[in-house]
Amino acid sequence: MSSNLKSLAVSRADPTRAGGFYRVAIVGAGSLKGKEVSEVLSDRNFPSLDVKLLDDDESIGKVEAQGDEVTFIQKVRAEEFRNIDFTFFAADPESARKTWKIAHDAGSDIVDLSYALEEEPGAIVRSPWIERQLGQPLLPELQPGPVVAAHPASVVLALLMLRVQKAATVVRASAIVFEPASEHGQKGMDELHQQTVNLLSFQQLPKSVFDAQVAFNMLARYGEQSVPALAAIESRIRKHYRKIAGTSALDPSLLLLQAPIFHGHAFAIHIEIDQLVDVQSISQALAGEHINLAHGADDAPNNVNAAGQSDIQLSVLPDSSQPRSFWLWAASDNLRIAASTAVECAESMAAARPRGKIQ
Secondary structure, three states, X not given: OOHHHHHHHHHHHOHHHHOOOXXXXXXXXXXXXXXXXXXXXXXXXXXXXEEEEEEOOOOOOOEEEEOXXXXXXXXXXXXXXXXXXXXXXXXXXXXXXXXXXXXXXXXXXXXXXOOOOOOOOOOEEEOHHHHHHHOOOOOOOOOOOOEEEOOHHHHHHHXXXXXXXXXXXXXXXXXXXXEOHHHHHHHHHHHHHHHHHHHHOOOOOOXXXXXXXXXXXXXXXXXXXXXXXXHHHHHHHHHHHHHHHOOOOOOOEEEEEEOOOOOOEEEEEEEEEOOOOOHHHHHHXXXXXXXEEOOOHHHOOOXXXXXXXXXXXXXXXXOOOOOOEEEEEEEEOHHHHHHHHHHHHHHHHHHHOOOOOOO
16 A cells, blocks of 8 residues: 555544544635635535644734634645645645645645646546536545636536526527636735726836736736736636536637726626527526526626625526527626635535545
């Protein structure tokens, strides 16, 4: 038996695991995604015996709430992963690439929200929402590779496209996705804020994140010095969509725009189907778990009312010029959906983990 399997056997024989409780670590606990993962773990009552909050030098020592308890963010060190069952990587991609194998070799299952591990051998992009929609079973693995939480925009697009197909065959679809600054973490939020302040006071704009003016502006591309490029993010959404939806849903044409908003994705999706179907029938097909349909102007989807919500806010609008077409206008909390995807991945992995000592 290899040393890695021996350590795995020890962790499986631990009575706390046998009792259904797990030790968890969040790398990047001080980031926007890390804080959201911590909150979702608490909201969903994830069976954790202990949650370690880990981050880089800037966040070490900061106090964060974990459920009903208050704890300190600690430095990322190899010994912190001892006896850890699940590690969430919510920091920058460089940190995940540098640390994930240490956690994995210590016996931890890996859930990546940074997208740094999507090209690693054995890595799989997952969305439990889409797996349930497709009725896909999860098969247990003794030594699973890293799980990459699907991009939140790809999750929303895939769920909407799969639901629409219950009403009629989709002939073609086009989607415009409006990207918020929070997809670039706290630094992206801070730069949009500072650009807004500086524009109003006629001062020079900071551009270290976007390398372009984002405040009071819409962009189809960032400046040349920005990493990642907006085109690269758009490519990731397409790729993750194909990985989670497979051939079960039509690929929509996609345009990603950077919007001057701090938080929340917005979607304008035009769909053409093969028959005349009224808006009510389309709405009925879309209704269900994870989708909150708007019924009037007061609850129409927008970034503000989507904040903090786990569900997609959605309205269905007729296309007056094309009787077999309609629009979907949707908004979702990008950080909440990313964190929910990651935590639900861990829940399903916990359910599939073998119990007891491995022979």
